Amino acid sequence: MGQERFADVVERFTNGFAAAAAAAASPETIKQWQEEIDRNVRRLTNLGRLATAAEPRTGQTPREEVYKRNKSRLYRYESSRRHRTPVLFVPNLGISRPYIFDLLPGGSFIEHMTREGFDFYLLDWGVFGPEDNGLTFEDCVVKILPRMARKVLETSGASELTVLGYCMGAPLSASFVASHPEIPVRNFVNMAGPIDFSKIGMFGLWLDRKYFDVDRFVDTLGSVPADLVKAGFKLLKPTMDISTNLNLWWNLWNDKYVEGFTALNKWANEYVAFPGEFFRQWVRDFYQGNKLVRGELVFGGRPVRLGEIRCPVFVVGAKEDYIAPPACVHALIDAVSSREKDYVELPGGHISLIAGRGAAVHCWPKVSSWLATRS
Amino acid sequence: MAETTTEFFDMWRKQLEESTQAWTRMVSQAPPAAPPPDPMAFWRPVLNQGLEQWARMFAQTPISPDLMGQWKQLLDQWIEAWSRVLGQAMGTEAFAQQMGHSLESWLAAQAPLKKAGEQALEQTLQGLNVASRSQLTSVAKQIVELEERLERMEDGIQAILRRLESRERT
Numbered sequence: 001m002g003q004e005r006f007a008d009v010v011e012r013f014t015n016g017f018a019a020a021a022a023a024a025a026s027p028e029t030i031k032q033w034q035e036e037i038d039r040n041v042r043r044l045t046n047l048g049r050l051a052t053a054a055e056p057r058t059g060q061t062p063r064e065e066v067y068k069r070n071k072s073r074l075y076r077y078e079s080s081r082r083h084r085t086p087v088l089f090v091p092n093l094g095i096s097r098p099y100i101f102d103l104l105p106g107g108s109f110i111e112h113m114t115r116e117g118f119d120f121y122l123l124d125w126g127v128f129g130p131e132d133n134g135l136t137f138e139d140c141v142v143k144i145l146p147r148m149a150r151k152v153l154e155t156s157g158a159s160e161l162t163v164l165g166y167c168m169g170a171p172l173s174a175s176f177v178a179s180h181p182e183i184p185v186r187n188f189v190n191m192a193g194p195i196d197f198s199k200i201g202m203f204g205l206w207l208d209r210k211y212f213d214v215d216r217f218v219d220t221l222g223s224v225p226a227d228l229v230k231a232g233f234k235l236l237k238p239t240m241d242i243s244t245n246l247n248l249w250w251n252l253w254n255d256k257y258v259e260g261f262t263a264l265n266k267w268a269n270e271y272v273a274f275p276g277e278f279f280r281q282w283v284r285d286f287y288q289g290n291k292l293v294r295g296e297l298v299f300g301g302r303p304v305r306l307g308e309i310r311c312p313v314f315v316v317g318a319k320e321d322y323i324a325p326p327a328c329v330h331a332l333i334d335a336v337s338s339r340e341k342d343y344v345e346l347p348g349g350h351i352s353l354i355a356g357r358g359a360a361v362h363c364w365p366k367v368s369s370w371l372a373t374r375s
Numbered sequence: 376m377a378e379t380t381t382e383f384f385d386m387w388r389k390q391l392e393e394s395t396q397a398w399t400r401m402v403s404q405a406p407p408a409a410p411p412p413d414p415m416a417f418w419r420p421v422l423n424q425g426l427e428q429w430a431r432m433f434a435q436t437p438i439s440p441d442l443m444g445q446w447k448q449l450l451d452q453w454i455e456a457w458s459r460v461l462g463q464a465m466g467t468e469a470f471a472q473q474m475g476h477s478l479e480s481w482l483a484a485q486a487p488l489k490k491a492g493e494q495a496l497e498q499t500l501q502g503l504n505v506a507s508r509s510q511l512t513s514v515a516k517q518i519v520e521l522e523e524r525l526e527r528m529e530d531g532i533q534a535i536l537r538r539l540e541s542r543e544r545t
Contacts, residue, residue, distance in 0.1 A: 032441070036443065069522065069526070070519050070522060129512075129515065130508070130512045130515075131512045131513075131515035131516045131518075131519060132519065134516075143523075143526075147526070201466075202462075202465060202466050205466060205468070205471045206471050206474060206475075208471060210471075210472075210475075211471045211472055211474065211475030212475055212478070213475075213479070216479075216482055217478070217482065220482045220485060220486045220489070221482075221485070221489075235465070237458065238458070238461050238465075239454050239455075239457050239458040239461065242454055243451070243454045243458075246447070246450055246451070246454065250447050322462075
């Protein structure tokens with residue numbers, strides 16, 4: 001282990017490196033290296049663009065506002081309207097904005113549905129302020145949803161409609177469909193909407209009444225500020241930001257990826273507050289009481305029994321969904337009295353089920369083809 | 376190309392193991408007599424082993440850009456492993472209880488602060504003869520209520536119209 005030996009080793013290292021360089025000089029390897037260098041150059045270029053890029057234009061599918069009630073809006077999208085039954089899409093209230101469903105041309109659930117010829121309506125719940133802190137889950141089911149459904153029937157001239165609920169929009173619309181038999185609902189679709197809250201996972205544990213005093217929370221804060229909503233969701237998957245940034249660096253050479261990322265990132269950082277009373281009822285009756293699946297809810301004097309849903313039902317769960325795990329979404333199938341009911345479990349998480357490249361391949365065609373034969 | 380990269384990684388791992396062994400051997404052997412001071416003596420076996428191994432590795436394996444892919448995979452697995460560990464830790468009753476306690480303490484501190492802040496702001500704005508947030512909120516609430524009343528009236532009129540229509544038909 002003396003100085004002489006060390007010098008020999010260094011010489012052998014240098015010779016070895018030269019040999020390696022010679023071995024690596026195959027045309028295939030050289031091509032790969034060139035590609036890699038090219039990618040890195042593009043990564044750096046796009047990094048600069050990313051820092052200075054203008055906000056992406058989301059929600060580009062043409063639409064018209066057909067009704068508004070306080071902050072909530074009902075939009076009707078342009079389409080060839082090949083199918084007779086219009087679709088009322090009910091997304092989550094609070095948490096995030098609904099332009100995720102019409103993110104970018106070529107990557108939009110709404111664009112897909114309109115291209116498939118559906119007369120598509122979106123209920124945008126809006127961004128609530130302190131004046132709306134008294135709004136409850138019950139108000140949404142009893143006052144807003146029936147009115148929106150009637151507006152859909154009125155403006156489309158149809159005799160029946162399809163109700164499609166996503167995330168929290170699914171229990172909202174399931175409660176509405178179950179308690180409003182006078183509204184002619186032809187089909188009901190639940191996409192990643194929690195139904196049996198005993199199987200909800202981590203949020204269910206954190207919001208358990210043993211550990212979380214929802215009354216004290218709402219009485220103190222009045223509403224659930226957007227920053228707290230953000231903190232809750234970030235905590236659910238703490239490594240999300242790291243993997244998002246790693247994937248961004250890895251795909252930064254790809255202009256299409258960067259375009260999609262900027263739009264998705266804009267959406268992912270735009271959280272929406274919950275009205276206080278809505279949150280109180282949502283946590284107490286659903287997370288803590290699991291009253292929907294137990295049939296213990298009474299809204300506007302009407303009992304909410306999922307067994308009263310008799311129309312064809314389609315339920316879509318996402319395999320890696322940690323916000324609404326598949327088991328808690330699937331529960332709707334056992335709860336309804338429909339003769340025709342189908343369940344599919346697709347790859348992806350809560351968001352990637354409905355937005356992104358995977359959704360365009362796995363989810364959207366399944367939903368549109370199931371509805372096409374029943375509309 | 377993936378195979379060569381795996382080989383590359385295996386050799387790297389082997390090299391680390393051999394270096395560690397060499398280092399352990401060196402540390403365990405007591406010097407027979409007091410050697411002349413050599414600041415590199417401690418690290419030389421590791422360095423020699425490493426350089427030899429790298430030389431062999433370079434001579435046998437072409438380095439490919441696929442190495443980046445392997446690195447990304449490694450990071451993905453690492454993040455996934457952390458995510459699973461954190462998920463398991465946060466999915467326990469103990470964590471939920473701790474979080475509940477933290478939230479309780481935060482709310483207990485927040486409530487008086489919020490109240491005092493709101494009162495101070497209210498008084499300041501009143502002094503400046505400017506509408507306060509609570510005043511604006513109450514006006515907005517009245518507008519929302521007014522809108523609801525109009526809707527109820529609209530519903531009532533439509534129900535009457537429907538009834539009249541059905542009577543006309545019969």
